[in-house]
Amino acid sequence: MPSSLVAFKDALYFSNRDGEHGLELWRYSLATGAAPQLVADLAPGVRDSNPSGFAVLGEQLIFSTDNDVGGGLWTYDGSHDPAQLVSAHVRSILLTSPQTILFTGSDASHPSALWRYDGAGVPTLVADLDVGPFSLTIVNGSLHMVGDGSLWALSLDGRAQKVMADSGASLSGVGALYVAADGVAYFSGSDDVYHKVLWRYAGTGPAHLITDAQTTYSQFAFVDGVLYFVGVDRVHGAEPWLFDGTSARLLADLASGQHCECTPMDPGPCF
Numbered sequence: 001m002p003s004s005l006v007a008f009k010d011a012l013y014f015s016n017r018d019g020e021h022g023l024e025l026w027r028y029s030l031a032t033g034a035a036p037q038l039v040a041d042l043a044p045g046v047r048d049s050n051p052s053g054f055a056v057l058g059e060q061l062i063f064s065t066d067n068d069v070g071g072g073l074w075t076y077d078g079s080h081d082p083a084q085l086v087s088a089h090v091r092s093i094l095l096t097s098p099q100t101i102l103f104t105g106s107d108a109s110h111p112s113a114l115w116r117y118d119g120a121g122v123p124t125l126v127a128d129l130d131v132g133p134f135s136l137t138i139v140n141g142s143l144h145m146v147g148d149g150s151l152w153a154l155s156l157d158g159r160a161q162k163v164m165a166d167s168g169a170s171l172s173g174v175g176a177l178y179v180a181a182d183g184v185a186y187f188s189g190s191d192d193v194y195h196k197v198l199w200r201y202a203g204t205g206p207a208h209l210i211t212d213a214q215t216t217y218s219q220f221a222f223v224d225g226v227l228y229f230v231g232v233d234r235v236h237g238a239e240p241w242l243f244d245g246t247s248a249r250l251l252a253d254l255a256s257g258q259h260c261e262c263t264p265m266d267p268g269p270c271f
Contacts (some may be wrong), residue, residue, distance in 0.1 A: 006054035008061045009078040013039070015051045022048035025063070025076070025083065039076065040083045043067045053093035055101060057119045062101055064090050073103060073117065087115070087123050094136055094145075102126070102154070114147065114160060127152060127160040140183040140203030149173050151187070151207065165191040166206040171199070180222035186210075186229070186243075198229060198248070211248035213241060 005014045007030075016026040016036070025039040042049035042065055049065040051074075056062070061076045071090040076083040090105040094114075101117045115123040129148035136154075137144050143154045144163070149172045151163040165171055173196065174189040185201045196214045201207040213231035221228045228251065231241035240251040 004052050004054050004063075006056070006061070008056050011078070013054060013061060013076075017048070020046070022046050023050050024048075025051045042072075042074070042083065053096075053103075055093065055096035057096070057098070057101055057117075060119055062086075062093075062096070062117070064093050064103065066090075071105070073101075073105070073123070075119075086117060114145070126154075137177045137179060137185065139177070139179060139185045139201060142203045144177070144185070144203075146174050146177060146187075151177075151189070151201065153204075163201060164206050165199070166208045167191060167193070168206075169193070171207060177201075178220040178222075180220075180227060182222075182225070186220055186227060198231065198243070200243075210243050211241070213248070 003015045005012055010029065010031045012028045012030065014026055014028075015023050017023045021038060021041050022043055022045070024041055024043070026036050027039045028036040042051070047067060049067050051063045051065050053064040054061065059077060061078065063074055063076075065072045065074060071088070072085050073087040073090045073093075074083045075086050087105060089107065090103055093101060093103045099118065103115055103117070104113070105115055106112055110125065110128050113128050114126040116126050117123040127147070137146070145152045145154055145160070151171060151174045152160045153163055154160050163171065169191040171189045171191055175187050177185040177187045179185050183203065185203070187199055187201070188196050189199055189207075190196055194209070194212050197212050198210040199207040200210050211231060213233040219230035225245065227243040229241055229243070230238055231248070231250075232238045236250060236253050237255060239253055239255065241248055242251050
């Protein structure tokens, strides 16, 4: 069954398998209407190369492969020449623009990293990460990435810059971003003083501490300009809280008496 359809140079390109080949790159000419043709058997025989992540970068078709011998980033110019391998050990293409491809991958010196490819030469290292980037998010019109426990601001040319806390300290343990209807991102994270607390980030500048109540991941809701979340402090344990844009406060003590003997600096066994 054809999948991952993309238009490039008066033709449609897609992933497909037939009785002789595994899942490979195929082409259908819009100019001639001739029968679809196999472009490249990148994993010879019935094995799958699993081409995906198709994108047009200038005069090139870019895609990634993933099979039992490793992934790769490939380029194809639309001619009858074989597709060219740009980089091996590619995990996934994260973002494409008319000028740049961002993808996760590795090499001998960087076991987990974010890379940029501009259509010529070899890919450029953007950020060396201990833990591969696991989410891309738009915050107030700007692209951001959570990876290596940090929040990164990305430019369309593939450059990455860490978002810092308003105290000037580095952030760590950043969880998935919750982007509210106003375009502002909220997340749980730590700095050099507080452990797993709630932060607010508007897309530029530093992230701002909302409350030193420890917060669970992804337990957020935004209604009529108010952020509701699950917060944890030493007095109340895990309870619903709200942030009205100015200050955070406890919404209700639903489990009165069931407290947790922990502090932001000493999370203890409760977390």
